[in-house]
Amino acid sequence: MIRPRPVSRTRFTVFAVLFALAAPVAASSFYTTSDALSGSVGGTSDGISATSGSFSDDKVVLAARDDAASFVASGGELRGARLEAALRHVREQLPAAREASDMELARAILTP
């Protein structure tokens, strides 16, 4: 039910592997053991465990990773809502970021 505090990297790896030990169908209408286990590794099921620091474990920034990658790789063409949210969030938090362009910020968000 409840997600524990950030887990260590080794622990994380084991759990990532354990994901759905028993669920034959990962259909989303069903909550199964896989969910029970995946809950324990946090929302970033494919993420690298975060080091401590300001933006490197910022949930909004981490959630925008794929969006930021798409934006940078497509030269600004692919613009997802999670990137938009992270751009606004970083600019709200960090006055220095207000000077930076969307592309510059997206590159920074890509690798917090």
Place this chain on the structure above:
Amino acid sequence: MGSRIAGARAVLVLAVLLAGALAACPAAASLLRLDGAQQLDPATRTATRELLDAAESRLPPAMRAGPPVAVRWSRLPAGVAGRATRNTLLLNQDLREALLAPQAASDRSSGPSRGLLLATLVHELAHFHDRRHGLSRDPRLLDLAGWQERARKPGRERDNPFTDRSPDRYELASPAEFVAVNLEHYLLDPQYACRRPALHGYFSEHFGWAPVSSGCAPGIPYLDVADEGRDLLALLEPERVYEVDYLLAEGNHELMSRWGHSMLRLVICAPGREPGPECRLDLQHHRVLSFRAFVDDVQLSSWAGLTGGYPSRLFVLPLEQVVEEYTAVQLRGLRSIPLDLQAAEIAMLLERVGRLHWSYDGRYRFIGNNCAVETFKLLHDGVPRLAGERLAAITPTGLLSKLEDRGLADAGVLEDRAQALRHGYRFDSLEPRFQQMLEVARREFDAAPSGAGSRGVGVPSVFPAGTAAEWFALDPAERRPWLEQGTPRAGAALLLLEHAARRRQVAASRDWLKRRYLRADAVDPAVLEAVALTLQGLLQGSGLATRPALLLQGQPGYGVPQAAERQAVAERAAIHRERMDALMAELEEQVSPLLDPSLADGLAAIDANITALGERLRAQQRAEGAFVLP
């Protein structure tokens, strides 16, 4: 039409005693006529009259203005406190002595009391009122009470699945008893407005009047499993919800998800932000309401799914987790279409969410009670205007079509695809993105074949993959050189692909473990047994988050938890979390030895790739003097 002595009524009796002072004021006209007064001794006669006056004083004007009701002490079965016959209200004569006993504090615990008699009178009077006004046949009352409409054929379900945190389980016996029990609490418990706000509103509208209410603890509490730190008990605050979207996960080819999945998305504004379009980007505060079958054993059985073998539970999930799960793991797109609801309607919908979260214990049925049916019922029961719109549907897309036909959802937000992505009306599956990214990387390497750095000895100079599948099929070590020499654009594309590779590796490992787990001879049975036990413990633990009433067992109170219960839930949830942590640690120890080393090594290699690529991208930014996050 009887009312029992035992059970949950003790709580109410307590409330009545606490609010006892109010009962002292006598009613002006007499609705209640005492029959057989001549056979009573003077003390009993006086005390009975006082009791009737006290009951009358609690009634709304509309009930007091009804035709007179005769009340008589009568012989009734033990355990039945009162009964409403056609013309007469009978009270169990065995309770007479309770009436004459001095009102001591010990009455609360020592069985029948004056409070019980008062509750009984009001309960039976509610039956008389209901017979004349038909509350228990009113569709709106039935919606609120939980005798829900069926989606597949006209009519209502026979059972009421809102069984948790009931003030008195007798209310579930029939709609008539539901009305009587709830009117009893409505009229006698000052906390009823806080605990059952929607029903309180319904009765107050019916009577054009409201009883005295106590102050309520704010918001609609729910157990927030997404919360990693602070308080596990979060609040839904209607004033912070800007919009509610119908959230549709598109189908895929898996048997269980072919028809997509229905959810609702609460567009919750960040604390301090004025509700408005800006809130649509407060993604980390948005929550998703998703009904799912809770498979509480280790094997998912289609048969149980068809026949109601699994509980149907409402999950309150962070939007970001849902987007990740669908678009990146299951590779399914999401459409998020705002519903045309007024602020007051959103508030009603959230109240309904609270009732489902704390009281609902329904069964999942593949066709009759799936996610689309549950979502339909939530809209139907929560918002009276929607109940009139004939939205019943048994598939997620079917429900969306009906919402669009009735003008309740405007899919126009999806028309401009780029805008829809940018504003979060659509979240694309990552699947087509993989090929796009691969082509970006290829183009970048073709344009600058020597790369930004040296390629090293023995590394091929032609990009080794034409399709994303080919790229994923490479060994992580074969991908590594390309990660170390691309342009920033190529690096971004390859980073997305490397994260995808990691998810694929996790999935492959999962399948491998599943097969091993299912093949009994592959692993020591004692180990399997231990793993299964731990998994079972984890599952049961997970179940609590979606049926939090279990955390409050043994605690007085019903409906929406108030201050004392909220504190108890928070404390018990914290203890529970610790237990879950311990189980997780135990599972880790049990299963580590079962892992296939090559799969684990592959995962480690991908992690190393991701780290190296991240470092390279950061180094490039620094070299350019570009912005870097602190």
